[in-house]
Amino acid sequence: MPDLTDNKTVAQGCAVFVAAGVASHLVYFIRGNHNKFAHLWVTRALKGISLLVCALLFVTRYDILQTLVLTSLFSTSWFTGLYTSIAIYRLWFHPLSKFPGPFWARLSNFYHAYIIRKSDNYLVMQKLHEKYGPIVRTGPSNLSVNDPAAIDIVLSNSSKCVKSPWYERSLPVVNLHTVRDQKTHDARRKMFSMAFSPSALRDYEQRLVKHCNEFSHQMKIRAGKPFDASDWFKFFAFDVMGDIGLGKEFHMMTSETNRWIPELLETSMADVGPTTPLPWIAPILHRLPKAGTKGRQWLEFVGSQVAERVEKQVEKADVLTCLIAAYNKSEKKDVDYQWLRGDTRLTIVGGSDTTAATLTFLFYYLAKDPSQVKKLRAELEPLLNGRTRLDAKDVSKAQHLNGVIQEALRLHPAIPSGFPRVTPDEGITVGDTYIPGDTVVVLPVYAMQRDEDNYQQANEFVPERWYSKPEMIKNRDAFLTWNIGMNGCIGRALAITEMRDLITNFIQNFESVELAPGEDGSRLLNETKDHFTLGVKPLNLVFHAKKQ
Numbered sequence: 014m015p016d017l018t019d020n021k022t023v024a025q026g027c028a029v030f031v032a033a034g035v036a037s038h039l040v041y042f043i044r045g046n047h048n049k050f051a052h053l054w055v056t057r058a059l060k061g062i063s064l065l066v067c068a069l070l071f072v073t074r075y076d077i078l079q080t081l082v083l084t085s086l087f088s089t090s091w092f093t094g095l096y097t098s099i100a101i102y103r104l105w106f107h108p109l110s111k112f113p114g115p116f117w118a119r120l121s122n123f124y125h126a127y128i129i130r131k132s133d134n135y136l137v138m139q140k141l142h143e144k145y146g147p148i149v150r151t152g153p154s155n156l157s158v159n160d161p162a163a164i165d166i167v168l169s170n171s172s173k174c175v176k177s178p179w180y181e182r183s184l185p186v187v188n189l190h191t192v193r194d195q196k197t198h199d200a201r202r203k204m205f206s207m208a209f210s211p212s213a214l215r216d217y218e219q220r221l222v223k224h225c226n227e228f229s230h231q232m233k234i235r236a237g238k239p240f241d242a243s244d245w246f247k248f249f250a251f252d253v254m255g256d257i258g259l260g261k262e263f264h265m266m267t268s269e270t271n272r273w274i275p276e277l278l279e280t281s282m283a284d285v286g287p288t289t290p291l292p293w294i295a296p297i298l299h300r301l302p303k304a305g306t307k308g309r310q311w312l313e314f315v316g317s318q319v320a321e322r323v324e325k326q327v328e329k330a331d332v333l334t335c336l337i338a339a340y341n342k343s344e345k346k347d348v349d350y351q352w353l354r355g356d357t358r359l360t361i362v363g364g365s366d367t368t369a370a371t372l373t374f375l376f377y378y379l380a381k382d383p384s385q386v387k388k389l390r391a392e393l394e395p396l397l398n399g400r401t402r403l404d405a406k407d408v409s410k411a412q413h414l415n416g417v418i419q420e421a422l423r424l425h426p427a428i429p430s431g432f433p434r435v436t437p438d439e440g441i442t443v444g445d446t447y448i449p450g451d452t453v454v455v456l457p458v459y460a461m462q463r464d465e466d467n468y469q470q471a472n473e474f475v476p477e478r479w480y481s482k483p484e485m486i487k488n489r490d491a492f493l494t495w496n497i498g499m500n501g502c503i504g505r506a507l508a509i510t511e512m513r514d515l516i517t518n519f520i521q522n523f524e525s526v527e528l529a530p531g532e533d534g535s536r537l538l539n540e541t542k543d544h545f546t547l548g549v550k551p552l553n554l555v556f557h558a559k560k561q
């Protein structure tokens with residue numbers, strides 16, 4: 014029994030706890046993924062410390078103060094042993110120790126979280142790749158691989174890599190995007206894809222036209238005056254998503270009543286950016302009274318939309334039609350509800366935020382370079398030939414229109430930092446480089462799509478590279494804005510149609526668009542946040558209506 018006045022005995026006790034800390038790392042923590050249970054480990058640690066207090070009180074003659082001092086010493090010793098062992102292993106013995114990257118990133122994911130504290134992961138990753146090359150160690154078990162050759166190996170349907178624990182950050186809410194088990198995902202996706210079949214998309218077209226017309230109507234009211242395009246594309250995209258996704262009119266373009274919704278969405282996502290390298294922290298944050306408020310409010314909002322929609326009979330099918338049918342067929346257990354709520358949230362976020370962000374950047378380029386609108390007009394007016402919408406057969410002929418959209422998607426992928434995956438036990442090989450098993454690998458979409466190795470004048474907006482200047486694309490594989498395969502964007506065709514229709518509508522109703530006085534686009538380009546999707550900054554534009 015240690016005597017508190019006997020330094021040697023106390024030191025021996027501490028040494029035992031240090032050794033126990035080292036052993037717990039080498040025997041247990043060194044293997045497997047403990048992120049998912051981070052919140053449990055916090056309570057387990059507190060319980061362990063309380064047990065130690067009780068044990069010391071019971072077996073020793075110490076008073077409570079002495080017991081607390083000894084408990085602190087022993088617990089600190091255990092944690093010192095554990096973390097020293099972890100640090101030595103990560104710095105010199107870890108299978109990733111040969112990969113280049115910032116020194117502190119080798120020790121802890123906290124370093125990555127620190128350098129992206131301004132929610133600018135995509136810009137930080139681009140700089141890290143410029144400094145360290147195509148493969149960068151961004152955390153103890155994390156690699157960023159800026160190599161298009163890795164796309165198929167890491168993300169295709171035949172890949173043996175699986176979604177990383179990052180995808181579980183929203184548990185118990187689960188959805189098509191976050192579910193990690195590929196079989197469960199694929200079965201759910203099969204059902205979900207009914208809402209995006211070619212015939213379903215044809216049914217949505219007239220609804221799209223209505224919202225494009227409303228957008229032009231609102232812009233005509235504001236013609237010649239500055240307006241915040243980043244807000245207005247959100248209002249437009251939310252109205253489209255409300256209608257096609259939830260069978261509901263949000264009327265954001267015509268009324269201010271619901272305009273708090275996109276704002277709540279953005280604030281609820283704010284913690285996603287900086288905590289991306291620390292997925293285990295999310296379940297803890299979500300349980301904290303203050304930190305998790307916006308996230309909980311957003312989930313309540315989604316829950317209210319689900320409750321409203323379940324009760325409602327809609328005349329025209331929407332995305333939720335197939336999700337509610339699946340829910341009604343289920344046993345309606347809590348897990349079934351979490352799926353319905355999760356996929357509703359996915360529909361709202363996926364269907365609005367991403368398209369709005371892309372449109373904002375796209376119109377920035379149209380405003381910056383008036384020749385773009387001239388080229389679009391020269392192409393579209395003859396193709397339209399008096400009609401208001403492009404025929405399906407004419408869509409492929411609208412090469413500049415398609416190029417403009419593709420180029421905005423390339424320069425500003427709406428999910429810019431990629432899709433983290435864990436390598437299989439046997440590892441993977443990209444080119445000549447072997448990447449060990451159980452490594453979290455991410456392909457940095459933004460950095461890859463702006464890499465001079467993949468595109469000529471990679472940072473310039475050149476829509477022609479997609480049709481008349483193919484030499485400006487050095488590597489056709491280096492395009493990952495939609496992800497690929499079974500996990501790729503299910504709403505891609507809808508998003509492209511939405512953007513095509515809105516631009517066509519703009520060309521018919523407006524003469525030009527310009528940056529508002531005092532606007533140079535720098536806020537949008539340099540300060541847009543990475544919350545997994547983009548939190549776009551304001552962009553003030555002026556639309557000039559066509560003279561009748």
Ligand code: HEM
Nearest residue numbers: 189190363364367368427432494495496500502503504508
């Ligand atoms: C410019 C617009 C859009 C972009 C750039 C985009 C991008 C993406 C990307 C990259 C993913 C894969 C994410 C990952 O693997 O972690 C994704 C998934 C998804 N997107 Fe989109 N998206 C857009 C518009 C839409 C629209 C309009 C919808 C319609 C509701 C939609 C619905 C979805 C859904 C449901 C998923 C999950 C698919 C799955 O996991 O199987 N997206 N999107």
